[in-house]
Amino acid sequence: MENHTLDRIEQYLKGNLSAEEHTRFSDEIAADSDLKEEIDQMQTILKIVSANGDAQFLAQLEMIDRDLATENGGLGRLKRIRWVSWAVAAAIVVLLSTWGIFQWNKTPVTPEDLFASHFLPYDAPQPIRSNSSETAGLPVDWTAYRAGDYQAAADVLVGISAEEDALSYLADFYLGQCYLMLNPPQPQLAIKAFERVLEKDHDYREQAEWYLALAYLKADDLDDSHAHFEEIATNPDHFYQEKAAKILESL
Amino acid sequence: MRYTDQQIVAGLLAGGRGEHSLLKQLYQVHQSTVFRFVQEQQGSKAEAKDIFQEGILVLYKQVRAGKFRGESSLGTYLFSICKYLWFQKLKKESRRADLLERQPLPFTAQDIDPYRKMEDKEQRDLMLTLFQQIGEQCRKVLLFALYDEISMDEIAQKMGFKSGQIARNKKYKCLKRLKKVMNEQPEAQALVRELR
Numbered sequence: 001m002e003n004h005t006l007d008r009i010e011q012y013l014k015g016n017l018s019a020e021e022h023t024r025f026s027d028e029i030a031a032d033s034d035l036k037e038e039i040d041q042m043q044t045i046l047k048i049v050s051a052n053g054d055a056q057f058l059a060q061l062e063m064i065d066r067d068l069a070t071e072n073g074g075l076g077r078l079k080r081i082r083w084v085s086w087a088v089a090a091a092i093v094v095l096l097s098t099w100g101i102f103q104w105n106k107t108p109v110t111p112e113d114l115f116a117s118h119f120l121p122y123d124a125p126q127p128i129r130s131n132s133s134e135t136a137g138l139p140v141d142w143t144a145y146r147a148g149d150y151q152a153a154a155d156v157l158v159g160i161s162a163e164e165d166a167l168s169y170l171a172d173f174y175l176g177q178c179y180l181m182l183n184p185p186q187p188q189l190a191i192k193a194f195e196r197v198l199e200k201d202h203d204y205r206e207q208a209e210w211y212l213a214l215a216y217l218k219a220d221d222l223d224d225s226h227a228h229f230e231e232i233a234t235n236p237d238h239f240y241q242e243k244a245a246k247i248l249e250s251l
Numbered sequence: 252m253r254y255t256d257q258q259i260v261a262g263l264l265a266g267g268r269g270e271h272s273l274l275k276q277l278y279q280v281h282q283s284t285v286f287r288f289v290q291e292q293q294g295s296k297a298e299a300k301d302i303f304q305e306g307i308l309v310l311y312k313q314v315r316a317g318k319f320r321g322e323s324s325l326g327t328y329l330f331s332i333c334k335y336l337w338f339q340k341l342k343k344e345s346r347r348a349d350l351l352e353r354q355p356l357p358f359t360a361q362d363i364d365p366y367r368k369m370e371d372k373e374q375r376d377l378m379l380t381l382f383q384q385i386g387e388q389c390r391k392v393l394l395f396a397l398y399d400e401i402s403m404d405e406i407a408q409k410m411g412f413k414s415g416q417i418a419r420n421k422k423y424k425c426l427k428r429l430k431k432v433m434n435e436q437p438e439a440q441a442l443v444r445e446l447r
Contacts, residue, residue: 053398
């Protein structure tokens with residue numbers, strides 16, 4: 001099939017041909033069974049692309065939802081810390097008056113602070129729609145993960161990660177989350193898990209890149225962390241571009 | 252920075268799905284109104300989230316298709332879409348049929364319904380699986396070209412190709428790859444027949 005015919009088919013199916021062109025092309029289709037077959041295939045292709053585009057768009061909205069929840073969660077944690085530690089805060093104010101506000105403003109933010117203000121563990125897969133129990137497809141009981149028992153969750157996920165399964169990238173992705181949440185955290189293992197996610201072909205790339213950069217931050221490896229955040233910040237289409245740019249300002 | 256409706260519309264037309272900050276503002280500003288409405292109507296929080304996200308998807312497609320003409324604010328328009336989707340859901344589940352009929356719409360139902368999510372889970376899963384098999388680069392090229400409908404020059408820029416012509420050639424190759432994947436799998440052939 002010639003490329004220009006493919007273009008014509010696409011424009012025909014999208015209703016972008018003029019009335020005259022549309023009639024002429026319809027006549028050609030009626031007289032040519034191969035062309036009719038091509039039309040059917042292209043129609044299916046457009047539906048496949050549309051279904052995938054919709055799925056990606058909804059996944060992007062889900063990322064925004066989590067992102068906003070992370071921001072609100074961070075704010076909530078900040079408020080709790082402020083409430084519980086008011087006496088400590090008062091002492092800090094006294095200290096500030098001694099050292100001067102100007103000096104305090106120059107105090108660098110630590111990698112641990114940056115990590116704490118930007119990291120919240122990714123939610124366990126939710127049912128795809130509210131009226132279904134179907135999740136992202138991993139045959140995993142997410143109870144331990146949801147309950148914050150990250151060691152138990154990691155024990156399950158590590159087995160799936162080792163399998164040659166098309167969804168093992170998801171196991172690695174959540175394994176990385178678990179390693180960052182363990183007490184004590186295991187950022188080096190998290191780094192390896194996120195790197196394995198990035199070796200595979202799927203649509204979790206942007207999330208994995210973001211969490212990999214955070215894992216390096218947690219490991220206090222500022223060079224690698226900086227390099228990964230920079231890669232994200234210089235990609236205007238990256239979901240975490242603005243956040244990475246903000247972190248780089250502090251780093 | 253707070254974007255105006257005009258800036259959001261212009262951004263969605265220009266940058267498509269990539270405009271995270273615009274979508275984030277839409278989400279953040281209008282979420283509570285829709286959630287409150289659905290929950291006041293005895294809907295759950297999860298249902299409210301589904302309706303709201305689907306409403307933004309419909310709004311996005313309306314904007315891309317040039318059907319949002321700015322006669323109301325984006326927020327009012329989005330709320331109307333979500334109300335319509337919610338009443339349609341109630342009708343489908345035989346909870347309340349009358350609300351849908353009484354709902355005044357700033358658009359025709361025909362504008363909205365073609366965008367509704369595919370209900371047949373098996374078909375949807377097959378479509379996602381087939382698409383997964385053509386590789387990440389092809390997936391991106393076809394989504395940019397056929398879903399977002401952005402120009403070949405822009406695709407070249409986003410994907411790091413040297414020119415729009417290279418992007419166009421890549422698109423043809425990816426179309427052929429997807430056809431090959433479809434032709435090699437009998438389930439896909441059945442899908443082609445079902446979708447006719």
